[in-house]
Amino acid sequence: MSIPKLEFPPFHLPDEAEALRGEVRAFLKGILPGLKTEDRFASWNTPSPEFSRALGAKGWLGITWPKKYGGGERTFLDRYVVTEELLGNSAPAGSHWVADRQSGPLLLKFGSEAQRQAILPRITRGECYFSIGMSEPDSGSDLASVRTRAEPVPGGFRVNGTKVWTSGAHRNHYCITLVRTSGQHGDRHKGLSQLLVDLKTPGVTIRPIINLAGRHDWNEVTFSDAFVPEDCLIGNEGDGWLQVTSELAFERSGPERFMQNVYVLRELIRVLGRQPAKRTSAIVGRLIARLWTLRQMSTAVAGMMQGGKSPAIEASLVKDLGTIYEQDLPEIARTLAESDATTEDDLADFLDIAQYATMMAPSYTIQGGTTQVLRGIVARGLGLR
């Protein structure tokens, strides 16, 4: 058979990473009970500058970056463990999330020395937050069709266009914005560039887009003759597509792709009591087995990446399976709780949690590459296209 073998070599996180896990757990145990956040069960889209600064003070932001930029020069696997613990313990990681996960690494890879020095240390202190300026009203999965234009003018660019679904733009400092700096709309991958845009720039208007759950995470960001100085170009003019695809790779295989609503499982176990019926235990056990498997797949991908491989297909499979698990979880949990919760109060409380999780669930298979885009990537890997 000529199809490539799918392999997920089991991978143990190294001892140093596991030691770090203990430190992170102890820290979270101390700080989380005292934090006020907007969500009862926080996750990576729940902002808390207070928490981000505390995490930064521990040295756990930009943990892999060079020390000269405030980083910790630790391994990618140490970062993996910190991420896992933030999610596993429902920490409000929303303020620093994008900056630490993809904007910082992007600047480190493609940014100028001045950009790195100005920005990275602030990210590592938990003081500087980023939004992602990719999608537009007419550009979703087909990102290369973006229309926002940055016209070269003396000393910089004049930017016009609209970005949407821009999470956190109303409270973050910067937005790395994908723009067309040359060529025409139909030129696809050519002529795109990335700009480091200060969200306070005159001509940049931020308007809320409320999602179906009533939350204000998203924004529409409009550029009307906004002037962006030339030293805010990231990397080379025209290399935007290459840069943006490398950024997307950070979005696929991490634990955030199957642990966004892990609190549902934890709370389900709580409301079912210490001795659920056999049939109920079996269904809970199946959910736990799926989560465990996803974690093993994700650490296997992390191990391959640490070993210098770029397992794009495997990473896509993790996100595809992981987000579907996250969508199944609130549904299965709700029906179990309805029949088996130990008390009426517990049930009412849990249904509230499950309802919120249900409302958020559709976003999981859309953000960071839709299931259909991912399946296209896998199909190419299988030699089908």
Add this chain to the structure above:
Amino acid sequence: MDRETRDMLLETAGRFFTERSGKEVVNGVEKGVWPADLWKAIEEMGLPLIAVPEAQEGVGGTLADLMALLRVAGEHAVPTPLAETALANLLIAASGGKPASGPSTLALGGDSLSLQGNRLTGRVSRVPFASVADRFVAVVTASGKSTLVVVARDEASVEEDPSHAGEPHGTVIFDGTPVEFATPSAVSADRALELAALMRTMQMAGAADKVLATAVEYCKQRVQFGRPISNFQAIQHMLAELASCVAAMIASAETASRDADEGGLENGGSFSIAAAKTQCSDFAHRVAAISHQSMGAMGFTHEHILHHYTRRLWVWRRDFGSEAFWGEKIGHAFAKAGGDAMWPALTESRYAA
């Protein structure tokens, strides 16, 4: 054995199974023809002794080596009790006995087995290859002690009950049956069941992998509406979803195998095995459903090989504990420990406590 030796063995075994355990052999077993030549060749290669120490005239491989071999065997639907015999031999050797030649099988999961002197009583259903094995191996628990027993087939009675994959399974009845051999067991009855479940997860991972390869190849060749159906996005997405299920099975089985090996024969990877068997059994349905859908009527025929694998997945998902059995064990432990114990337990691949 070192990585290189194992890879060489697996490659040789894969080639051997391709040549000697093809479609006709698998179909033959279903018609009641025991492939004596195939079994003889398997023994000549030393495969049933792969995890028996060299000092006991075995090949000297590890539990992980055995499991890796079984994944390859699963990929070829090898219709003999290779897995059962190799695990039985490992258990016999670990308990200080000497494995005999010939096919053996495992009579596990019967809570009711009791041993009086050297006579065994009880009934075990769904024993794989019950009617062709030379002997049954079981672990009997009495007052906290585990005893490994070996019973010659002719001493017990077997009610034939072929599996839904057409393999000669059956219910074994011991009725004061004299045992050939009894010794303090290296593993408990529960552990023997775990190891057998692990063996099935690896076979399932192999079979699922083969299903994926078969469906992908078929869709690339099958032409409808003037082009290979793999050109249709609907088919591409189905096969991508199939790949995700197969990936989960492979990843869970391989992790359980590693954990069992690293943690030792007595209790290594206890939780990982339960989770992997739950996962593999859970996804068997999607793997079968999607692969059959992608291959249409062709894959539904007896003539095609797809059912050699999908039917085995349906049988294996129930063997030595289904997703309901192992899932319940996991769910029970996690419920008892409470919600906050879940995440720490998961990161250590252990039952919550």
